[in-house]
Amino acid sequence: MAEKRLAIWVVVEQNQGKLASVSIEVLGQAARLVETASALSGGVAVVLLGDQVGDLAEELSAYGVDQVYWVDDPRLKHYQNDSYSGVLQRLVEREKPDILLFGATGAGEELAPTLAARLSTGLAAHCTGLDVNADGQLVMKVPAFGGRVLGEIFCPNTRPQMASIKPGTFTVPQRRAGRGEIVREDASSLLLDTDIRLTTVDVLQSEPLGLPLEKADVVIAGGYGMGSKKNWGLLEQLAAELQGAVGCTRPALDEGWTAGEHTMIGTSGKTVRPKVYLGCGISGAAHHAAGIKDSGVIINVNRDALAPAHAYSDYCVTADAKKVVEALLEEIRRTKNEKRGR
Amino acid sequence: MEIAVLLKPVPDPAQYDKIQIDPATGILVREGLKTVINPEDKHALEAALQLKEQYGGRVALIGMAPASAVETFREGLAMGAEEAFLCSDRAFAGADSLATSRVLAAAVKKAGPFDLVLSGSTSADGGTAHVPSQVGELLGFAHLTHVIQFEIGSDGLASVRTKMENGYRESRGRLPLVLGIRRELNTPRYISLMGIMAAQGKPVHVWSLDDLGLDKGKVGLAGSPTQPGKLYQPDMKRKGEVLQGEAWEVAQRLVGIFRSTGILG
Numbered sequence A: 001m002a003e004k005r006l007a008i009w010v011v012v013e014q015n016q017g018k019l020a021s022v023s024i025e026v027l028g029q030a031a032r033l034v035e036t037a038s039a040l041s042g043g044v045a046v047v048l049l050g051d052q053v054g055d056l057a058e059e060l061s062a063y064g065v066d067q068v069y070w071v072d073d074p075r076l077k078h079y080q081n082d083s084y085s086g087v088l089q090r091l092v093e094r095e096k097p098d099i100l101l102f103g104a105t106g107a108g109e110e111l112a113p114t115l116a117a118r119l120s121t122g123l124a125a126h127c128t129g130l131d132v133n134a135d136g137q138l139v140m141k142v143p144a145f146g147g148r149v150l151g152e153i154f155c156p157n158t159r160p161q162m163a164s165i166k167p168g169t170f171t172v173p174q175r176r177a178g179r180g181e182i183v184r185e186d187a188s189s190l191l192l193d194t195d196i197r198l199t200t201v202d203v204l205q206s207e208p209l210g211l212p213l214e215k216a217d218v219v220i221a222g223g224y225g226m227g228s229k230k231n232w233g234l235l236e237q238l239a240a241e242l243q244g245a246v247g248c249t250r251p252a253l254d255e256g257w258t259a260g261e262h263t264m265i266g267t268s269g270k271t272v273r274p275k276v277y278l279g280c281g282i283s284g285a286a287h288h289a290a291g292i293k294d295s296g297v298i299i300n301v302n303r304d305a306l307a308p309a310h311a312y313s314d315y316c317v318t319a320d321a322k323k324v325v326e327a328l329l330e331e332i333r334r335t336k337n338e339k340r341g342r
Numbered sequence B: 001m002e003i004a005v006l007l008k009p010v011p012d013p014a015q016y017d018k019i020q021i022d023p024a025t026g027i028l029v030r031e032g033l034k035t036v037i038n039p040e041d042k043h044a045l046e047a048a049l050q051l052k053e054q055y056g057g058r059v060a061l062i063g064m065a066p067a068s069a070v071e072t073f074r075e076g077l078a079m080g081a082e083e084a085f086l087c088s089d090r091a092f093a094g095a096d097s098l099a100t101s102r103v104l105a106a107a108v109k110k111a112g113p114f115d116l117v118l119s120g121s122t123s124a125d126g127g128t129a130h131v132p133s134q135v136g137e138l139l140g141f142a143h144l145t146h147v148i149q150f151e152i153g154s155d156g157l158a159s160v161r162t163k164m165e166n167g168y169r170e171s172r173g174r175l176p177l178v179l180g181i182r183r184e185l186n187t188p189r190y191i192s193l194m195g196i197m198a199a200q201g202k203p204v205h206v207w208s209l210d211d212l213g214l215d216k217g218k219v220g221l222a223g224s225p226t227q228p229g230k231l232y233q234p235d236m237k238r239k240g241e242v243l244q245g246e247a248w249e250v251a252q253r254l255v256g257i258f259r260s261t262g263i264l265g
């Protein structure tokens, strides 16, 4: 059998033995491209680097992947741009994939541009859409000006064509039947001690408490118009009644009203796609709007009828957000009690 | 300590909602937008000034922008940098992150030597977050970005904390380094009247393609491995049904909507 060409590589990220969810999201896009783009011939490979991560190689092979390049070495235990990019550069130069995809995480945003510079090739950041045109070229759609504008990017003359994708931009695909081949690469020929100029001395990650924003069916988002930490408490009560999560804008975060940066929505924060998004006291700047556009129903409460947020809402309420949230809490509690009484 | 700060003039991010695409030409209309220092670059400059206060030395501003951006660099000088190097040439127009980084790296080499290069982690307009890493690669310096905390000892050993999802990573490395700074690192100082006056007398060097000795085919649009295609304005418009009435009436309507979407039993 002729060897299958591997057109698209996804460089996956693992931290302390756990796969980053964005890596799976990106794999879903890679599988979609090879299945739908007739001008693209070849399959999907993933590249996994780490220390004793064979079980992750197994796990990855179940997402429509033809091959897993697995590089295992104690020196690769933690991500570090110089060791990781050394390995990737040697692999890419050897195998010459057409397309290389990354998650735009803290680490991915170092690794992808580092590699692009080493390979003198093009990298498009934070793609919100990927397609292959009739000529077999990757069409990368990227946001600019905080999401106000989207532009197409091509990489016509150099290979690989590289793109990064922010967490939450795409949904997590289903696992598939069948599995790809796992190829363990010899780390000693891919990683040289002289590559390593930086050392990781510590990694600290902790899942925040409560329902993650990006998994909630209901997102109650608050902005600067909520006015105070005390009023913010009303949003938390409402989210609790609806089993949802509270999100915020940057000014609300900066005021110190929120649970922290992991609840910020927008270009520098999270992308959410709940069934219902309720914005309270949010003007609707492009930076924030970019993070909610795929939501089911969008409702905004803003006392200014001309607030930009109203233009992208299914339902607009021109009123004091605090009053509306208080009334909502009362109404929800009343109807819940009625039900209980019956 | 000799420190270079990469400073990018950008259209004021508070005004991005005014940007339009001309439907006839497909060209971006951004007239009347004020130019400011890229917000994160102020945090990079603040960090550089604090290091200078600690160790002595100089802080130089380096950027690639049209010559009209001189005023923006003056603001950086007013904050306390010693001099500025503005790379400005028609040949630089339309550069992607790699072509930009080639110019910036050449300017850092020519204006240097530097022990440390600080930049913002992301620019507000293009916002690729590529430049710190790519400048680092092209200079042959080790580099880290999304920096939220760092310390440099007098022995040149740096401890750097970079942001990760739900946490951080702590790295060690030796100068020279390139660090991409996030806004969490510090609070940039205000520009004082004294600073503004002092800035008038500080040198702003303008460098062309020839000054930097770069190949025309490696810079600007021609030297960019990525090429732009069509521009779009995302269409986010929805039906915009207005819910009127007293707060309790609105609340009843909203509860009805919650029910019909299945999020409330």
Ligand SMILES: Cc1cc2nc3c(=O)[nH]c(=O)nc-3n(C[C@H](O)[C@H](O)[C@H](O)COP(=O)(O)OP(=O)(O)OC[C@H]3O[C@@H](n4cnc5c(N)ncnc54)[C@H](O)[C@@H]3O)c2cc1C
Pocket: A146, A222, A223, A224, A225, A226, A227, A248, A249, A250, A251, A252, A264, A265, A266, A267, A268, A269, A280, A281, A282, A283, A284, A285, A287, A288, A301, A302, A303, A304, A307, A319, A320, A321, A322, B013, B014, B039, B123, B124
């Ligand atoms: C590089 C960069 C990245 C950014 N990234 C993000 C990001 O990821 N996410 C993000 O959210 N922001 C981001 N921002 C900030 C963004 O540009 C806006 O400033 C921000 O989204 C505005 O937040 P806001 O709507 O809460 O505040 P404001 O714009 O101040 O709006 C407050 C709104 O509340 C209304 N209001 C006031 N009082 C009441 C009341 N009592 N009842 C009802 N309504 C009331 C007002 O009419 C107004 O419309 C970024 C900015 C920059 C420069």
Ligand SMILES: Nc1ncnc2c1ncn2[C@@H]1O[C@H](COP(=O)(O)O)[C@@H](O)[C@H]1O
Pocket: B006, B007, B008, B009, B038, B040, B041, B044, B062, B063, B064, B065, B097, B100, B104, B118, B119, B120, B121, B122, B123, B124, B126, B127, B128, B129, B130, B131, B132
């Ligand atoms: N043209 C430029 N001139 C000076 N610095 C730049 C330029 N472009 C990018 N930078 C620096 O690189 C950082 C990240 O930019 P970017 O990669 O465009 O998101 C910015 O915060 C600046 O510090």
